[in-house]
Amino acid sequence: MAASNWALDKSHSGISFSVRHMMITNVRGNFNEFDATVSADPANLADLEATLTIDVNSISTKDEGRDGHLKSPDFFNAEQFPQITFKKTSIETKGGEDYALTGDLTIAGVTKSVTLNAEISGPAKDPWGNVKLGVAADGVIHRSEFGLTWNAALETGGLLVGDAIKVHIELEFAQAN
Template sequence: MKKLSTFLTLAFLSSAVFAQTTWKSDPMHSKLAFSTTHLGISDVAGLFKNFEVTISGNQANFSDAVFKLTADVGSIDTEIEMRDNHLKSADFFETEKFPKMSFTSTSIKKSGKDRYKLTGNLTIRDITKPVTMDLWYRGTVDNPQSKAKTAGFQLTGTINRSDFKVGPNFPAPMISDEVKIKADGEFTQKP
């Protein structure tokens, strides 16, 4: 009986240690932003207002985490309505035909203290390409407002818009092919 009790205790502790946790982005404290260079002389920034990110994993330091993002491309906002409407058109994102973009990570590799290289598949305009971004895990705290564990991350990197056929009729001297990505997020642990 003692052996059975010991076995059950070990099994319970093992499942508790390796239990998968899920985290969901807090829209009030998260941002998905980008910037391009116009005419080679100035940066133009924007963001996607509506998006959701979930993280799942077993490790407390997120070293095995899987990140999944879905964004409403029609929520693009560069603070200029005319430009936003043009970006939603067939010249760029063609949001009527391709309303969503998504990212699902396929690997996460440590690159320093609380720093990772996050690789995954990015889909824009139904074109999927692998991309690698820099991920900074900023820590986990007990949120006094929500009474929930809250983790913070910052993601930075660069993608090429031509890989996804975004704005193919606008050459790089007019709008840079490279698009800088910067995403900041707070994530609440789900029970």
């Protein structure tokens, strides 16, 4: 199969995260609006081209007050930086469907190289003859590296919001050409 473009199937895709809250539990959230572009030959992923764009204003943690605070200058500053972006810079096979996917991640105007553990599955035909490709990626980023340092001290010691953010991405693509 030659390199081709793949269109994101949003109805079978999602981006979620979790962060430690009060040092006792995890708060989970997701981004509801995002897009991705991929050009790839599934038989030779060395030349994979991929970008992901996330609308910061689509953040949802099931708490409107918290969501508003996350969009504020204390965190993402969504008015000034409305998008989070990831652009693939390299990919390394780890065997089978497992890869190390490295790219430039930009949050709130700060760009850092990050590596995610990725699983790339397919291609496979769905019951209607469409060729599909799946990408799942997981990793941990540290919000302080992107200038997101707001916090509050707890009376019992420690901080209100953890620094490590666990990221989980599930994307399904349909071959476009």
